[in-house]
Amino acid sequence: MITLEAIESHFPARTVSVEDRAAELGLTAEQTHMFRRHFGIDRMRYEPSLGIVEQLVPAAERALAGTSPAAVRHLVFAHALHGADQLSPDTLREVARRLGLEHANAFAVTQQNCAVSMSALDIAGTLLQAEEDPSARALVVVGDKPLTQEAQLIMNTCVVADGTAAALVANDGPGVPVRSFATRTLGQFSDGVLSTPETFRAAAEARPRVLAEVMEEAVQSAGCTLDDVQWFVPPSPNLVFWQDAVPDDELRARFFLDNIPRYSHCLAADVLANYVTLREEKRLEPDRPVMLVAIGVGMTFSAMVVVPGTEHGAVAR
Incomplete structure (x- = not known):
């Protein structure tokens, strides 16, 4: 592992x-x-x-x-x-x-x-x-x-x-075990920021559905459910992006978005940096799954389930 x-x-x-x-x-x-x-x-x-x-x-x-x-x-x-x-x-x-x-x-x-x-x-x-x-x-x-x-x-x-x-x-060393990793790239949207308005609209329409599918695949592979996940740790482009990508208010309440006003968007580093913030603020419960999740421009969807322990700054509640 x-x-x-x-x-x-x-x-x-x-x-x-x-x-x-x-x-x-x-x-x-x-x-x-x-x-x-x-x-x-x-x-x-x-x-x-x-x-x-x-x-x-x-x-x-x-x-x-x-x-x-x-x-x-x-x-x-x-x-x-x-x-x-x-x-x-x-x-x-x-x-x-x-x-x-x-x-x-x-x-x-x-x-x-x-x-x-x-x-x-x-x-x-x-x-x-x-x-x-x-x-x-x-x-x-x-x-x-x-x-x-x-x-x-x-x-x-x-x-x-x-x-x-x-x-x-x-x-198989010490630390936070990675329980699963799921990823999917939709190549028809590979033009990214150079896409046409029609392609942008199609990507926005597909984003919530595909993200939900990849997240579900990750928790199934990890042997848990979305309800078991204590935090979803995404990148920090802006608040509106995640409101559109995760329309379920209850689910989005567990998306860690607190660093958007603090640090704005740090591109590829956001996901790991946001996890570190949760750890340093002692907001992680030990032995409960956390999902690292991201949507990359060009429509790569990735979700990774990890399980923090007390030795990595998590705190029992």
């Missing part, structure tokens, strides 16, 4: 209001008002002087605390943005150097946008299952640093902020 031995996040120190960030992006007063009152964004962390490497390393170092670098056989970098105008090809090499992981098998995973972190965890676990050494570990680092206006302001509905995450993965 795949286990998450450590999960950590990192945000830069600089906090800006949505008004400050909107001014930097050249938004109108009407657009700024929409982001605060309609989409639910209040503030975020944003530090233009820091590159992606500087933001990935702190979370990774915390995830590796107490672990010998020699035990880490695989280094997986999950990111939403792709293309030479967003990411240097030397990014992962530099992260490995700073962490002392030059020996690790290092590669990147992308193309699934906000859902990519779960696929990276699943890939890391699969690789570890092929290892003969039970002490072998994989480190997954997750994050993006948008460099263009189009990537910093997505479809006028998401203001992208800075934030990263990391997870140390083991095979």
Whole structure:
């Protein structure tokens, strides 16, 4: 069984209001008002002087605390943005150097946008299952640093902020066990933000149904039900997105959306960072399922059921 031995996040120190960030992006007063009152964004962390490497390393170092670098056989970098105008090809090499992981098998995973972190965890676990050494570990680092206006302001509905995450993965090791993973990609919507208005409408109509199917598949594989899940931990694009994607008010009440006004949208890192917030605020009950869930632009739906324990900051109620 795949286990998450450590999960950590990192945000830069600089906090800006949505008004400050909107001014930097050249938004109108009407657009700024929409982001605060309609989409639910209040503030975020944003530090233009820091590159992606500087933001990935702190979370990774915390995830590796107490672990010998020699035990880490695989280094997986999950990111939403792709293309030479967003990411240097030397990014992962530099992260490995700073962490002392030059020996690790290092590669990147992308193309699934906000859902990519779960696929990276699943890939890391699969690789570890092929290892003969039970002490072998994989480190997954997750994050993006948008460099263009189009990537910093997505479809006028998401203001992208800075934030990263990391997870140390083991095979049958200590930590949070992964009970199931379900994923589905609807390729007809692969144009993503470049889609036609007709395709956008079709995607919006399909989104609640397909999300519900993938979530149900995940709980069935985990041997539980949706009613058993204490928290659903999604990415944080905005409040309206989840109101549309999860029309059931009672179900959506268990979606952790508190970080939307605190941190805005940190692309691929949101899911793990939101889990860390729940853990740090001691809002997790031990031995009760939590579902990591995401819809990535391009219509990748992913759901992963994990079961936190008291050793990872959960608290009995």
